Amino acid sequence: MRFLLSFSLIVVSALAFTADNLENARRGTTPLDQESKPAPMYPVENKDLKRPRAYSMQPPTIPHKIDNYQVDMKANKCLSCHSRVRTGDSQAPMVSVTHYQDRDGNFLAEISPRRYFCEQCHVPQADAKPLVENTFEDVDEIIKRNAAKGDKK
Numbered sequence: 825m826r827f828l829l830s831f832s833l834i835v836v837s838a839l840a841f842t843a844d845n846l847e848n849a850r851r852g853t854t855p856l857d858q859e860s861k862p863a864p865m866y867p868v869e870n871k872d873l874k875r876p877r878a879y880s881m882q883p884p885t886i887p888h889k890i891d892n893y894q895v896d897m898k899a900n901k902c903l904s905c906h907s908r909v910r911t912g913d914s915q916a917p918m919v920s921v922t923h924y925q926d927r928d929g930n931f932l933a934e935i936s937p938r939r940y941f942c943e944q945c946h947v948p949q950a951d952a953k954p955l956v957e958n959t960f961e962d963v964d965e966i967i968k969r970n971a972a973k974g975d976k977k
């Protein structure tokens with residue numbers, strides 16, 4: 825029992841220690857009980873220039889502003905341009921066929937409920953620095969490197 829108690833004390837103090845010294849991409853090293861100065865928000869790009877996708881399944885980023893575009897139970901502003909029937913007037917790219925599929929792969933007449941809230945997956949573009957470092961590599965780079973090494977896999 826005594827062992828258990830002292831063990832849990834060690835765990836608790838270890839947790840407190842890490843919480844105090846936690847470095848967070850947004851908060852920096854500001855302790856949790858203090859408020860950090862928020863970084864300025866980057867302006868949203870509105871240049872109608874598509875960015876290439878980092879991998880083929882990536883939801884494309886939004887190349888235009890979406891300020892005040894209502895998306896709720898009553899209305900979906902995005903669909904007023906991007907739905908199948910509206911693309912003639914809007915000349916916007918149609919949401920792809922996956923947006924008309926339920927999770928079992930059945931095709932639906934209307935947008936699938938799981939694809940209704942567009943901003944769950946699509947984000948506007950900003951010329952912002954990544955918040956956390958990452959080592960992501962485009963698959964093309966990996967293929968090229970392996971080809972150079974003579975690995976035909």
Ligand code: HEC
Pocket residue numbers: 871872873874875883884885886887888890893901902903904905906914915916917942943946
């Ligand atoms: C007024 C019409 C209009 C509305 C409303 C609209 N879009 Fe668009 N969207 C476009 C057009 C046109 C393009 C083609 C690129 C361009 O001109 O910006 C586009 C491009 C996109 C793309 C890029 C597709 C690709 O293949 O790279 C995404 C993603 C997108 N919009 C998402 C949205 C979302 C999410 C909303 C709602 C928050 C929205 N759009 C509202 C007209 C619209």
Ligand code: HEC
Pocket residue numbers: 880881882883884900902903906917918919920921922923935938939940941942943944945946
């Ligand atoms: C659950 C995530 C998710 C939601 C919600 C979602 N999308 Fe997508 N969207 C994707 C993914 C992933 C792709 C790329 C692969 C694909 O087509 O499925 C995509 C592709 C697109 C494209 C490009 C189509 C093409 O043929 O190149 C457009 C435009 C788009 N989405 C618009 C929208 C709009 C408008 C909404 C809201 C009505 C929406 N999406 C909701 C994940 C999502």
